[in-house]
Amino acid sequence: MTGIYVHIPFCERKCNYCAFISFSSAENTRENYIDMLDSEIKSRADGRKINTIYFGGGTPSILSSSQIEKVSNVIKQNFDLSTLEEWTIEANPNSISEEFLKTCKKLGINRISIGVQSLSDTNLKKIGRLHTKNEAIEKIKLAKQYFENISVDLIVGLEGETGEVLCDYAKTLLSLGIKHISCYLLEVYKNTKIFEMIEKKEFAPLDDDAQIDAFEKLSDFLQKNGMIRYEISNFAFPGFESKHNIGYWTREEYFGFGISAHSFLGGERIENAKTLSDYKNGSKKVEKLSDKEILEEIVMLGLRCNQGANINSLKKLGYDISKNEYFSQYIKQNILKTENNKIFLNERFYDVSNTIISNLLPN
Amino acid sequence: MKDLKKIRNFCIIAHIDHGKSTLADRLIEMTGTVSKRDMQEQILDSMELEREKGITIKLAPTRLVYEYENKEYILNLIDTPGHVDFTYEVSRSLVACEGALLLVDASQGVEAQTLANTYLALDNNLETVPVINKIDLPSARVEEVKEEIEEVIGLEAQSCPCISAKEGTNIDQVLKAIIEKIPAPTGDESAPLKCLIFDSHYDNFKGAICLVRVFDGTVKAGDQILMMQTQKIFEVTEVGIFVPNTKQVESLSAGDVGYIAASIKTISDVKVGDTITDATNPIKTPLPGYKEVQPVVFCGIFPVDGAKYGELKDALEKLKLNDASLHFSPENSSALGYGFRCGFLGLLHLEIITERLEREFDLDIITTAPSVSYNVYKTNGECLEISNPSNLPPQVEISKIEEPIVKVNIFTPPEYVGTIMELCQDKRGIYKDLQYIDKRRVELKYTLPLGEIIYDFFDSLKSRTRGYASFDYELSGFEQAELVKVDILLNGEKCDALSMIVHKDKAYNRGRDLAERLKKIIPRQLFEVPIQACIGSKIIARETISAMRKDVLAKCYGGDVTRKRKLLEKQKAGKKRMRKFGSVEIPSEAFMSILKLDEDDQ
Numbered sequence: 001m002t003g004i005y006v007h008i009p010f011c012e013r014k015c016n017y018c019a020f021i022s023f024s025s026a027e028n029t030r031e032n033y034i035d036m037l038d039s040e041i042k043s044r045a046d047g048r049k050i051n052t053i054y055f056g057g058g059t060p061s062i063l064s065s066s067q068i069e070k071v072s073n074v075i076k077q078n079f080d081l082s083t084l085e086e087w088t089i090e091a092n093p094n095s096i097s098e099e100f101l102k103t104c105k106k107l108g109i110n111r112i113s114i115g116v117q118s119l120s121d122t123n124l125k126k127i128g129r130l131h132t133k134n135e136a137i138e139k140i141k142l143a144k145q146y147f148e149n150i151s152v153d154l155i156v157g158l159e160g161e162t163g164e165v166l167c168d169y170a171k172t173l174l175s176l177g178i179k180h181i182s183c184y185l186l187e188v189y190k191n192t193k194i195f196e197m198i199e200k201k202e203f204a205p206l207d208d209d210a211q212i213d214a215f216e217k218l219s220d221f222l223q224k225n226g227m228i229r230y231e232i233s234n235f236a237f238p239g240f241e242s243k244h245n246i247g248y249w250t251r252e253e254y255f256g257f258g259i260s261a262h263s264f265l266g267g268e269r270i271e272n273a274k275t276l277s278d279y280k281n282g283s284k285k286v287e288k289l290s291d292k293e294i295l296e297e298i299v300m301l302g303l304r305c306n307q308g309a310n311i312n313s314l315k316k317l318g319y320d321i322s323k324n325e326y327f328s329q330y331i332k333q334n335i336l337k338t339e340n341n342k343i344f345l346n347e348r349f350y351d352v353s354n355t356i357i358s359n360l361l362p363n
Numbered sequence: 364m365k366d367l368k369k370i371r372n373f374c375i376i377a378h379i380d381h382g383k384s385t386l387a388d389r390l391i392e393m394t395g396t397v398s399k400r401d402m403q404e405q406i407l408d409s410m411e412l413e414r415e416k417g418i419t420i421k422l423a424p425t426r427l428v429y430e431y432e433n434k435e436y437i438l439n440l441i442d443t444p445g446h447v448d449f450t451y452e453v454s455r456s457l458v459a460c461e462g463a464l465l466l467v468d469a470s471q472g473v474e475a476q477t478l479a480n481t482y483l484a485l486d487n488n489l490e491t492v493p494v495i496n497k498i499d500l501p502s503a504r505v506e507e508v509k510e511e512i513e514e515v516i517g518l519e520a521q522s523c524p525c526i527s528a529k530e531g532t533n534i535d536q537v538l539k540a541i542i543e544k545i546p547a548p549t550g551d552e553s554a555p556l557k558c559l560i561f562d563s564h565y566d567n568f569k570g571a572i573c574l575v576r577v578f579d580g581t582v583k584a585g586d587q588i589l590m591m592q593t594q595k596i597f598e599v600t601e602v603g604i605f606v607p608n609t610k611q612v613e614s615l616s617a618g619d620v621g622y623i624a625a626s627i628k629t630i631s632d633v634k635v636g637d638t639i640t641d642a643t644n645p646i647k648t649p650l651p652g653y654k655e656v657q658p659v660v661f662c663g664i665f666p667v668d669g670a671k672y673g674e675l676k677d678a679l680e681k682l683k684l685n686d687a688s689l690h691f692s693p694e695n696s697s698a699l700g701y702g703f704r705c706g707f708l709g710l711l712h713l714e715i716i717t718e719r720l721e722r723e724f725d726l727d728i729i730t731t732a733p734s735v736s737y738n739v740y741k742t743n744g745e746c747l748e749i750s751n752p753s754n755l756p757p758q759v760e761i762s763k764i765e766e767p768i769v770k771v772n773i774f775t776p777p778e779y780v781g782t783i784m785e786l787c788q789d790k791r792g793i794y795k796d797l798q799y800i801d802k803r804r805v806e807l808k809y810t811l812p813l814g815e816i817i818y819d820f821f822d823s824l825k826s827r828t829r830g831y832a833s834f835d836y837e838l839s840g841f842e843q844a845e846l847v848k849v850d851i852l853l854n855g856e857k858c859d860a861l862s863m864i865v866h867k868d869k870a871y872n873r874g875r876d877l878a879e880r881l882k883k884i885i886p887r888q889l890f891e892v893p894i895q896a897c898i899g900s901k902i903i904a905r906e907t908i909s910a911m912r913k914d915v916l917a918k919c920y921g922g923d924v925t926r927k928r929k930l931l932e933k934q935k936a937g938k939k940r941m942r943k944f945g946s947v948e949i950p951s952e953a954f955m956s957i958l959k960l961d962e963d964d965q
């Protein structure tokens with residue numbers, strides 16, 4: 001299994017909560033970037049079989065059809081897509097058009113992930129999104145005409161968005177036929193607009209406990225309606241789990257193309273440069289994982305999703321996790337369970353998983 | 364033949380901050396003992412902590428050479444600590460001297476420690492020479508302070524040197540007074556060797572080094588010496604003096620202050636206060652030595668990492684060599700594992716030892732709240748000395764408990780008398796006396812339970828009097844009191860390291876305060892954790908730490924696994940300062956929180 005991630009760092013405007021690398025840039029910068037992407041893909045490609053592709057950002061839907069085609073074609077020409085199972089593109093409601101959808105469909109993209117974030121016009125405005133509730137609903141309906149597999153992103157923790165409010169949003173979204181929801185807890189970083197707004201009391205997100213309350217209510221609702229919480233932040237109807245994301249949790253290989261993109265190849269975690277000029281020079285951070293780091297990854301990634309961590313894989317690398325000082329306590333407290341030589345974290349403890357996972361890391 | 368008449372052995376005694384180390388610096392400079400290039404402030408305070416806190420903890424001897432009236436004199440200065448906790452160190456240095464300079468701040472006047480140190484000097488038959496310092500200050504009141512010295516202490520002060528150690532004014536008068544007023548040592552260098560170990564420290568290359576005052580005889584490399592108390596014999600490898608760094612010399616003889624190295628590998632073979640004599644021709648009777656000092660404040664010290672128990676033990680043994688007043692014995696706590704119950708001279712001493720363990724030995728330690736030692740009489744007639752609250756027998760087996768009581772002298776400007784009396788009352792003090800020394804100074808006498816003083820008495824006194832009051836205390840005995848043990852249950856399990864012995868009337872408040880404080884300090888856990896304070900089986904307070912809700916890395920941006928891994932590694936590393944107690948994880952600072960109980964009330 002190998003995946004490809006392509007990072008498109010452009011947005012029409014930066015969202016107020018975003019601490020991520022994105023540029024709201026001129027057309028020629030985008031064009032240049034697409035050229036850089038092309039040459040990166042060409043130089044690193046090895047023609048291997050690819051199972052999943054993910055165009056993320058930023059806002060990939062901001063690209064013109066010809067730009068999307070250009071990148072897609074470079075991938076097609078330099079890799080073997082005969083066994084491709086899933087190809088996702090992220091899109092914002094306001095930049096979804098018929099033309100965009102048609103282009104995607106034509107290229108073979110079969111999954112679209114829409115950044116809805118909220119269905120409150122007030123909150124959408126406050127967090128700096130450019131769409132409204134109605135526009136989001138309309139664009140989902142439109143996308144639905146071209147794609148069966150639609151995912152939406154929701155943020156949990158916005159002002160006034162309690163569990164009841166979120167369940168209401170979920171009801172609307174499910175009725176539109178979406179197959180997958182990613183729910184992210186609002187994270188406030190210091191150098192963001194939202195941080196300033198909170199300081200100035202222009203925005204009042206839910207406090208941590210209320211956020212988790214809301215999240216749990218939403219999670220219960222989605223599961224009651226047939227979705228599976230297959231990872232901390234991800235819910236899907238059976239069969240619609242994101243294969244690309246599961247690849248991350250099961251430590252499959254992936255290429256990451258584009259500025260600040262991450263790759264995992266040949267036991268190395270590779271991070272592309274974070275500025276355009278460094279990226280153009282092809283500078284990268286390469287980290288060869290030690291056995292201990294591999295162990296840490298297996299525990300950390302396996303426990304944050306329903307894939308579990310394989311006890312034998314850990315043992316082979318010299319870590320008998322059952323001897324960890326917390327292990328038997330967690331089993332007794334029903335925090336962990338073992339099945340088929342794998343350890344799983346009880347879904348009810350996902351929201352406090354940092355404590356549990358860090359305790360279970362090898363010394 | 365050496366002329367004893369040209370030797371003076373003296374020390375400087377003073378209240379803290381009256382300028383002792385600065386005067387020592389000036390004397391060293393004036394006599395050219397250290398070149399200008401090597402001179403630094405507080406030159407005798409070699410410990411990092413001493414310079415930082417501006418205090419002297421250890422004795423530091425140095426030899427000054429001074430020409431006076433065409434004769435060359437050797438002046439051996441032994442610097443001494445000024446804090447009440449280190450009275451014992453002061454008294455050790457006094458035995459090695461014939462005289463003392465009593466340094467008094469010209470604006471502060473006589474303070475609690477001035478008096479306490481003078482009494483020590485008089486007890487040791489030292490010639491005490493008053494010196495008034497800081498005459499350069501605008502607030503200096505030289506004449507009044509002279510009168511204070513005469514009235515309060517009873518020393519003649521009209522002709523005493525009035526100096527500014529800071530500016531170097533009249534330092535020659537101090538040197539003159541040392542030579543003229545302090546008697547020369549007596550002794551016979553051809554008699555059998557008799558010297559007193561007044562301090563010791565450990566050198567990784569030379570072994571244990573004895574700091575000695577030679578009273579009779581001569582000692583040189585190659586001599587066989589006998590430690591009279593431990594009955595151990597060693598061959599001297601080196602003798603020397605302090606200038607103030609060590610300098611090897613041919614021999615030390617009667618009247619000298621210096622050091623002896625003898626490849627002594629076992630730290631406990633050197634006992635401060637012991638007498639060294641010639642192994643081949645020993646004297647019959649040793650010098651009186653020192654009375655064994657009794658620790659009054661106790662606490663548990665545990666390694667944060669249980670595996671470092673051995674390192675902690677080594678470190679305590681090394682500190683003990685320099686500091687005979689440090690006591691320790693192994694202790695096992697259900698919450699903290701293996702460690703040591705340590706005894707100290709006071710809170711500052713405790714603080715200094717714990718800081719030295721962390722800085723000089725690079726150890727991460729957990730200290731439990733300080734306690735005093737109680738006499739506990741059981742109904743079966745047995746009497747126990749309990750310094751660890753968790754060892755207190757059940758209430759029903761106790762017929763009575765006695766707690767240590769101290770006599771306290773407080774010097775203060777009169778306007779603070781009211782607030783000080785209130786503080787003493789609150790601390791279960793009993794008023795004894797109040798005297799006006801002059802218009803500006805009042806001396807207050809109280810007796811107080813030591814257990815109350817070790818909580819926050821120092822800090823409260825300082826803050827209530829804006830630092831103007833000084834105080835000194837001495838142990839006066841034991842008195843019966845209605846004391847109970849308050850235990851803390853975490854998740855229903857008794858956490859021994861958090862138990863405390865308190866007066867019955869204060870138990871409810873202390874228990875409630877501690878439970879509240881622990882609730883603030885202990886982070887939320889995966890499950891709800893009840894905190895209960897109880898006396899015996901009776902619950903007197905309850906708090907609940909609600910379960911942790913949010914501790915999650917929600918998003919994995921574009922497969923950035925490394926960032927996540929590093930965050931979790933960091934979280935795991937942070938856990939090293941936590942103690943696991945049952946399924947509850949407690950940060951190390953929680954164990955000191957009992958001490959800080961009263962701070963928030965202010």
